[in-house]
Amino acid sequence: MLNDFIKKQLIAIVGKNNFHDTNEARLVYSYDATPNFQSLPDAILMPENTEQVQKIVRLCNEAGLAIVPRGSGTNLSAGTCPVQGGIVLTFNRMNKILEIDEENLTVTVQPGVITLNLINAVEAKGLFYPPDPSSMKISTIGGNINECSGGLRGLKYGVTKDYVLGLEVVLANGEVLRTGGKLAKDVAGYDFTKLMVGSEGTLGIITEATLKLIPIPETKKTLLALFEDIDAAAKTVSSIIANKIIPATLEFLDQPTCEVVEDFAKVGLPTDVKAVLLIEQDGPKEVVENDILRISEICRDGKAVSVKVAKTKEEAEGLSTARRAALSALARLKPTTILEDATVPRSKISEMVTAISEIAEKYSVRICTFGHAGDGNLHPTCLTDARNKEEMEKVEQAFAEIFEKAIELGGTITGEHGVGAMKSPYLAWKIGDSGVAAMKAIKQALDPNGILNPGKLFAKDTRKRVVVQA
Amino acid sequence: MKQAVKNEIQQGFKEQLDYNELMNCMRCGFCLPSCPTYAQTGQFEAASPRGRIALMKGVVDGIIEPDESIEKQLNLCLGCRACEPVCPSGVKYGHLLEEARDVIQQKKTHSVPVRVLRHIVFKELFPKKMRVKKVSQFISFYQRSPLQGLVRKSHLLKVLPGNLEQMERAMPLVPSKKEMENRPTLLQAEEKKVRRVAFFTGCLMDTMFMETNDATMKLLQKAGCEIVIPKQQGCCGALHAHSGERNMAKEMAKANILAFEGLDVDDIVLNAGGCGALLVEYDHLLKDEPEWAQRAKAFASKVRDFSEILMELKFTDKELSLPAQTITYQDSCHLRNVMKTASAPRALLQSIKGSLYREMEGADQCCGSAGIYNITQQEMSMQILDYKMGKVKATHAHTIVTANPGCLLQMRLGIIREGVEDQVRTVHLADLLLEALN
Numbered sequence: 044m045l046n047d048f049i050k051k052q053l054i055a056i057v058g059k060n061n062f063h064d065t066n067e068a069r070l071v072y073s074y075d076a077t078p079n080f081q082s083l084p085d086a087i088l089m090p091e092n093t094e095q096v097q098k099i100v101r102l103c104n105e106a107g108l109a110i111v112p113r114g115s116g117t118n119l120s121a122g123t124c125p126v127q128g129g130i131v132l133t134f135n136r137m138n139k140i141l142e143i144d145e146e147n148l149t150v151t152v153q154p155g156v157i158t159l160n161l162i163n164a165v166e167a168k169g170l171f172y173p174p175d176p177s178s179m180k181i182s183t184i185g186g187n188i189n190e191c192s193g194g195l196r197g198l199k200y201g202v203t204k205d206y207v208l209g210l211e212v213v214l215a216n217g218e219v220l221r222t223g224g225k226l227a228k229d230v231a232g233y234d235f236t237k238l239m240v241g242s243e244g245t246l247g248i249i250t251e252a253t254l255k256l257i258p259i260p261e262t263k264k265t266l267l268a269l270f271e272d273i274d275a276a277a278k279t280v281s282s283i284i285a286n287k288i289i290p291a292t293l294e295f296l297d298q299p300t301c302e303v304v305e306d307f308a309k310v311g312l313p314t315d316v317k318a319v320l321l322i323e324q325d326g327p328k329e330v331v332e333n334d335i336l337r338i339s340e341i342c343r344d345g346k347a348v349s350v351k352v353a354k355t356k357e358e359a360e361g362l363s364t365a366r367r368a369a370l371s372a373l374a375r376l377k378p379t380t381i382l383e384d385a386t387v388p389r390s391k392i393s394e395m396v397t398a399i400s401e402i403a404e405k406y407s408v409r410i411c412t413f414g415h416a417g418d419g420n421l422h423p424t425c426l427t428d429a430r431n432k433e434e435m436e437k438v439e440q441a442f443a444e445i446f447e448k449a450i451e452l453g454g455t456i457t458g459e460h461g462v463g464a465m466k467s468p469y470l471a472w473k474i475g476d477s478g479v480a481a482m483k484a485i486k487q488a489l490d491p492n493g494i495l496n497p498g499k500l501f502a503k504d505t506r507k508r509v510v511v512q513a
Numbered sequence: 514m515k516q517a518v519k520n521e522i523q524q525g526f527k528e529q530l531d532y533n534e535l536m537n538c539m540r541c542g543f544c545l546p547s548c549p550t551y552a553q554t555g556q557f558e559a560a561s562p563r564g565r566i567a568l569m570k571g572v573v574d575g576i577i578e579p580d581e582s583i584e585k586q587l588n589l590c591l592g593c594r595a596c597e598p599v600c601p602s603g604v605k606y607g608h609l610l611e612e613a614r615d616v617i618q619q620k621k622t623h624s625v626p627v628r629v630l631r632h633i634v635f636k637e638l639f640p641k642k643m644r645v646k647k648v649s650q651f652i653s654f655y656q657r658s659p660l661q662g663l664v665r666k667s668h669l670l671k672v673l674p675g676n677l678e679q680m681e682r683a684m685p686l687v688p689s690k691k692e693m694e695n696r697p698t699l700l701q702a703e704e705k706k707v708r709r710v711a712f713f714t715g716c717l718m719d720t721m722f723m724e725t726n727d728a729t730m731k732l733l734q735k736a737g738c739e740i741v742i743p744k745q746q747g748c749c750g751a752l753h754a755h756s757g758e759r760n761m762a763k764e765m766a767k768a769n770i771l772a773f774e775g776l777d778v779d780d781i782v783l784n785a786g787g788c789g790a791l792l793v794e795y796d797h798l799l800k801d802e803p804e805w806a807q808r809a810k811a812f813a814s815k816v817r818d819f820s821e822i823l824m825e826l827k828f829t830d831k832e833l834s835l836p837a838q839t840i841t842y843q844d845s846c847h848l849r850n851v852m853k854t855a856s857a858p859r860a861l862l863q864s865i866k867g868s869l870y871r872e873m874e875g876a877d878q879c880c881g882s883a884g885i886y887n888i889t890q891q892e893m894s895m896q897i898l899d900y901k902m903g904k905v906k907a908t909h910a911h912t913i914v915t916a917n918p919g920c921l922l923q924m925r926l927g928i929i930r931e932g933v934e935d936q937v938r939t940v941h942l943a944d945l946l947l948e949a950l951n
Contacts (some may be wrong), residue, residue, distance in 0.1 A: 067582040068557075070571045071564040083576070089555075116558070117542045135556040157546075161946045307601045371541040371601030378536035429536070434635045 045085045047388045049106055053088060053130075056098045056319050058264035061089040061136060066205030072113065072131040073124070076178075077465055079429055080121035084111065084131040091136045091248040093211065093219065100248060100494075101217035103130060112244040114155065114186030117178040119370075119382065120463030121289055122190060126498040132248065134185050140164055141251070146223045148256045149208060154249050155187025161254075171259040173200035176459075177367035185249055191241030195323075195363060198417035199291045200257075202459060204223035204240040211251035212239055215490040225253055238485070243461050244496040246489045260325035263291070266275050266340035268311050268320040269349040273297060273400070276318035279345030280416045283322075286341055286387050288334055293324035293417025294366055295396075298414040301425075303372040308365035311359075316348060321366055322414070323359070369413045370424060377409075377426035383439045385418040385449035386458030398448045399423045406441040408434065443506060446472060447454035464503035479505075514581055518620055518757050522579040525616035526572045530609060535570040538563065538604045544596035550589055551877045559586050562596035562606050569613050584617055588792045589893060591886055592755050593879035594790075597654060598853075607851070608797060611754055616881055618757025627814045635758050641680035641763060642716060649720035653687040674927075676891065683925040688723045699731055700740040703848060707737035707826060711776050713769075713783035713792065713816075716748040717918050722941070726917075729784040729819050729943040734824040735950065738782075745772035748787040754798065757886050766795045770812045782822055783817045784943050786848025786917040787884065792816040793852055818848055820857035820916065820942060829864035833949040840945075841873045841910035842863070842899070845917035858916055858942050865949045871908045875901075880915075882923030894923075895930075905937070913939040 045053070045064065054062045063069075064086040064388045072082045084237040090096045103110050109129025116123050124130055134155030141151040143165060148171065150165055165172050175194035176182055182192070188210070193202040196412050209223030213234075222235040239246060249317075270276035280293060296304070296312075296319045305312040320342065324334045329472060353359035355431045387395045396412065399421070403410040414421035423445060425438045446456045446469050456462075456469045483501060486493075544562040545551050551561035558564040568586060571577045587610065589692040596606045623631065638644050655661055664670065670678035696714070710733065718726050730740055750765035769792070773781055783789050791798070793816045799809040823829075840862055849855045856876070863870045881887060881897030905913060905927070913928075915921045931937075940948075 063584045066577045066580055067559050067568060067586055070577045071558040071561075071567055073571075073576075074540055074567060076542060078539065115542055115545060115556075116540075133556075180540065181542045304601075307603065368543065368601035370540060371543055374537060374539040374541075374602035378533055380539055447681070 048087070049102065049108070052102055053086065053099065055096050056086050056102070057090055061091065067463050069199055072116070072133070075113075075116040075118050075121060075123040077119055077121040077124065077463070078381055080124040080126070080362070080464060082124055082126045083128065084125040085128050087133060089133050089136045093213065096213045096248055096250050097131070097183045097217045097219065099130070099132065100213050100215060101378055102214055103215065103494050104492055106113040112185065112189065113176075113247050113276055115157075115181045115184030117182045118186060118190055118461065118463065119384075120190075120457065120461040121465045122461050122463035122496070123186070124464060126464050131485070131493075133185060135155050137250065138183075143168055143170070144225060145170070146369065149225045149253050150256055151251065152184050153251060154188070156184045157186055158182045158187055165256055166259060167385055168258050170256040172254060172256055174205065174206060174359060177271045177370065178365075184252060184254075187243050188240055188249055188252055189242065189317055189462040191459065193415065193418065193420065195292045195294060195366065195415065197415055197420070197459075198293050199289045204237060204422040206255045207252060208237055208255050209253035209423045210239055210249055212247035212249050214247050215492065215495055220247065220281055223253070230270070232437045240283050241461065242498050243463060245486060245497065245499055248495070259264045260291075262328045262331050263325040263380070264338065265323045265353040265358065265362055266335060267313070267351045267353075267362065268322065268339075269316040270320070270346065271320045272346060273318045273350050273396060275346040276392055277416065279320060279342055279347065281394050282345060282392050283338055283341050286337065287335060290322050290334070290338065290417060292321065292363065294321040294414070295319075295416035295421070296321065296369065296413040297411055298365065299411045300369050303375050304365050304369050306375065307368055308361070308370045310361040310365045312362070312365060319428050321362055323363065326367050363441065366413075373411055373424050373426060376395040377428060379427050379429040380424050381438060382422050383426040383428065383445060384414070384458045384460045385445050385454060385456060385463055386418065387449050387452045387454035389417065389419045390406060391452040391454065392416055392419055392421070394452060395419075395421060395449065395454070396488065399445060402441050402448070405444075405495060406437045408438050411442070415458075421455065443469070447508065459495065462500050464498055467500055468504065468506035470500060470502065471505040472508060514584075516620075519578050519580065519620070521620040522616055523572055523575070525620055526569060526613065528611045529616050530569055532571055534572065534605055534609055535566060535573065538566045539585055539602055540567070541601070544600055547595040547599045547878075547882070549591060549593065549595070549897050550893065552899070553893060560589060561655040565590060566604070566606065569609060579617070580785070581700050582734060584621075587613055587617065589890060591846070591879045591881070591883040593883060594850040595846060595878060597711060598850055611759065614755070614757040614849070615759040629692065635753055635756070635761055637750060639716060640661060640761065642653045642747055645716045645748070646720050649687050650689070652684065652721070653689050656684075656686055657689065665848045676895065679926055682734050682929050683922055685721060685922075685925075686820055689815075695873050696742055698742050698744055700742070702737045702739045703734040704737045706739050708780070708822075709741065709778050710741045710780045710782045710822065711778040712740065712742060713781055714786065715744060715783060715788045716787050718783075718785050718788070722918050722921070725784060725941045726944050728941070728947040730941055732823060732828070732946055732950070733782065735831075736823055736828050738822070738826070741776050741778055743772045743776065747772075751787055751791040752884055754802050755789055759798070763798055763802070764789070766798050768810065770795065770805070770808050771832045773812060774808065778815070780813065780817045780822060782817055782819050784916065784941065786818065786820050786845030786854070787919055789816055789818055790847030790851035816852075818852055818854045818857070818916070821854055822859055823890055823946075824857045824860060829861060831950065834866040834948065835868040835945075835949045837867055837869075839869045839871055840912045840914060841871050841905065841908040842914045843873065843920055844874055844877050845915060845920050846879045847884070848916050849877055858914070861942065861946060862914060864934055868912075871910060873910070874904050880920055880923045882919040882925070884919060887923055898923060898927050899930065902931050906931075911937060912945065913937065914942050914945055915939065
C-alpha cells in the first residue's frame with residue numbers, strides 16, 4: 044500500500060476521481076490478457092494531460108515507485124501486469140484524436156484512443172491506418188505503440204513501427220522528449236522514435252503520437268482456400284510470395300481453430316478440412332482481380348481442395364472479424380489457452396508448422412495453430428489447464444522447444460506480442476548476452492532508478508536452452 | 514460489512530460459482546466495448562464484464578475480500594448480457610452474476626426498511642397474481658380519480674427522492690378492474706389453423722400492459738394460431754433470479770412448468786424479452802434438481818418470442834400500413850442477447866407500408882431499464898437513458914418500438930425527460946403491428 048504522504052501528493056496531481064486504490068480497483072488492474080500473471084498494483088492513476096504525467100513520474104522517480112502504463116490491458120506477454128506493484132497509469136482520460144492532417148497525411152493522437160476509432164475516423168476522410176491487431180476493437184494506440192502491435196494487414200503494410208512518425212514521451216526524470224515529427228525524412232541524431240516503439244513502457248511514458256496515413260485502397264477482395272493437408276497449406280503460403288504477389292492478408296487456421304471460430308461467429312468457415320488460408324488483396328480493382336485470380340491458381344496447384352472468393356463485402360468482413368476472435372474462441376475448448384508468437388522467415392513457414400506438430404506430439408500437449416502465415420508469424424496456442432501443474436510444465440518445455448526451433452530457422456521468440464514478463468527468460472536466446480547487455484545499458488541510461496515498468500524484458504535468469512535433436 | 518459476513522460470502526462464492534466458467538474468461542477484453550456501464554464510467558475496468566468476473570474469481574481465489582465495493586460493483590451491472598454474444602470464449606456471464614448476487618443476498622443482513630421492501634416485493638407481491646392485479650387496480654383507480662390531478666398539481670412527488678415525479682407520468686393508463694376480466698383459456702385461430710401454441714401472459718404484461726397481451730394474441734390468431742392460455746401460470750421469476758432470490762425463482766419456475774406441461778402445443782409464446790430470457794433458461798435454473806431438469810429442458814426448448822412465430826407464419830405477407838412516420842426499434846437486451854431474437858422485430862417493422870424504418874445507432878445497447886435497475890441504480894440508469902435519448906433523437910423517429918414492458922416504461926420516461934411527449938411516442942411491437950393491420 045502507498046504511504047499517506049505519497050497518496051496525498053498523487054491525489055493532488057490527478058484529483059480524487061482519477062485516483063483509485065480500493066480493493067476492487069487494485070484487483071481489476073492486476074492483470075492483462077496473459078494467462079497466469081496477476082499482481083496487485085498499489086494504486087491506479089488516470090492522468091488527464093502530459094503535465095500530470097510529468098508530475099507523477101517525478102514523484103515516483105524520487106520515491107522509487109514503479110509505474111506501469113496500461114491501455115486496455117489486452118496484451119499477451121504480461122507487459123501490463125504490475126509484477127512489482129506500484130502505480131498503474133491508464134490513459135482513458137487522454138483519448139482524443141488531436142488532428143487529422145490531410146496535407147501531410149498524418150494523424151496526431153493521445154495514447155488512450157481506441158485503435159478501431161482511429162481507423163474509422165481516418166477512413167471517413169479517405170485515409171488508411173493499416174496496423175490492425177486482432178484486439179483493435181478495444182486496444183489503444185498507446186498500447187499498440189508500446190508493444191509494436193502487428194495485425195492481419197502486416198504482410199503488405201507492415202506493423203505499428205512503420206507508421207509512427209513522432210512521439211511525445213515523458214522520461215523517467217520527468218522531462219518531455221519530442222521525437223520525429225510530420226516528416227518523411229529525419230536523421231537528426233539517434234532514431235528515438237523507433238527506439239520507443241515496442242519498448243513496452245520501459246524507457247518512457249508515451250503521451251502523444253503522430254502517425255503516418257496512406258490513401259485508402261480502392262477495393263478489396265477476400266478468398267478462402269481449403270486444404271486437406273496442413274503442409275500443403277503452409278507450402279502454398281511460401282509459393283504465393285515466391286510468385287511475387289504480396290497479399291494484404293495471408294492468414295492460416297488449422298482445423299480445430301476453424302471449428303471454434305465457426306462455433307462462435309457462424310460465418311461459414313469450413314470445419315471439415317485440415318487447414319484454411321484466408322487471403323485478402325486490396326488496391327486498384329484490376330490489380331486486385333488479377334492477383335486474386337493468380338492466387339487462386341497457386342492455391343489449386345498447391346493442392347487446395349477448394350477455393351472460394353467472398354461474394355459480398357459483408358461476407359468478407361465477417362471472415363476477417365471471425366479470424367480476429369480465434370485466440371479467445373479457442374478458450375472454449377479448455378480452461379487455459381497459452382499462445383506464443385514465434386516468427387520465422389516466410390520461406391520457413393512450412394518447416395515451422397511441421398515442427399510445431401512434432402513438438403506437440405513429443406510432449407503430448409494439444410497445440411492449435413493459426414496466425415499471420417504470410418508474415419512467418421504463427422500463433423501456436425496450447426490448450427491446457429493452469430490447475431494441472433504437471434501438464435503446465437510440459438507446456439513450458441514444448442514452448443521452449445518451439446522458440447529454439449524458430450531461432451534455429453532464423454526466426455524470433457516473438458513477432459508482435461512483445462517480451463513482457465512472459466518471455467523475458469528467453470530474450471537472451473534471440474539477441475545473445477551482448478544484446479541483453481546493450482539493451483540494459485540503454486535502460487540504465489534512461490531509467491537509472493528502474494521505475495518504468497520493472498520486471499519486463501529483462502529476466503533475473505535466462506532459461507536454460509533446450510537441446511533440439513535433429 | 515462484518516468480517517464474518519465477508520467470510521461467509523467468500524465461502525458461498527467458492528461453493529456456488531462455477532470455477533471452470535470463471536477460468537473460461539481468458540481476459541481478452543472483447544466484451545469491453547459492449548458494456549454500457551464500462552462506457553458510462555469512463556472505461557473503469559471494474560465496471561466491465563471482464564472486471565466483474567475477475568472480482569468474482571479474485572474472491573474465490575482469496576486475493577481480495579468481498580467488501581462493499583465488490584457488492585456495489587456487482588449491483589451496478591445492468592445484467593443486460595450484451596457481453597455474452599460478443600464473447601468468443603462463450604463465457605456465461607449472466608449465470609455467474611446471478612449466482613454471485615444470490616450468495617451476497619443470502620449471506621448479508623439488510624437494513625430493516627430494505628428487508629421489509631424486499632419481502633413485500635419478492636414474496637408477497639409478484640408470486641401472487643391476484644396481488645399484482647390488486648396493485649394494478651389501485652393504480653388504475655388513482656389514474657382515473659381526481660387524485661392524480663391533485664398529486665401532479667401539488668408537485669408532491671418532486672419533493673421525494675429520485676425521479677418519482679417523472680416515473681409516475683411514464684406509467685401507462687392501467688386498465689380498470691372491469692377490463693381485467695377473466696381471460697378465456699382457449700382462443701381459436703382466426704384463419705386456417707396452422708399451429709397450436711400456449712401463451713405466457715406474465716404478471717405485469719397481463720395487468721398494467723393487458724392491452725398489449727390482447728394485441729399479441731390477436732396477431733397470433735390472425736396468423737393462424739390456436740392459443741391455449743393455462744390459468745395456473747404465474748410470474749416468470751426473473752426479477753427474483755436477477756436480485757439474488759434464486760430459490761424463489763426456482764419455485765416459480767416449477768409452478769410454470771406444471772402449468773404448461775402436457776398441453777400438446779408447439780410453442781410457448783410471449784411478448785416480453787425480460788420474462789422470456791428466464792423462461793428459456795429454466796433448464797439452467799433447475800439443472801441441479803434431478804426430477805425437474807429434464808422437464809425444465811422440455812419447457813425451455815419451446816419458449817419463443819411472438820415476433821419469431823409471426824415471421825415463421827409469414828405475417829409480413831399481410832397488408833400492413835401506417836400513416837407516414839419514422840419508426841425506430843430499441844432492442845430488449847434479454848430478447849436479443851439471451852433469446853437471440855433481433856432480426857424478426859426489425860423485419861416485421863420494415864414490412865409496414867407508409868412508415869419509414871430507421872435503425873438507431875446502438876439499438877442493441879441497454880436503455881437502462883433492466884428490471885428494477887432504474888429504481889435501485891437511478892443515477893446510472895438515468896445517465897444511460899439520457900445517452901440513449903441522444904441516439905433516438907438522431908433517428909428523428911416519431912415512434913420508438915420496444916418488445917418488453919421495462920424498456921417501454923423506460924423509453925416513456927426518456928421521452929418525458931426530453932420534454933418531447935407531443936412529438937414522440939413509444940409502443941410495444943405488438944400494439945404497433947395491430948395498428949398497422951387495422
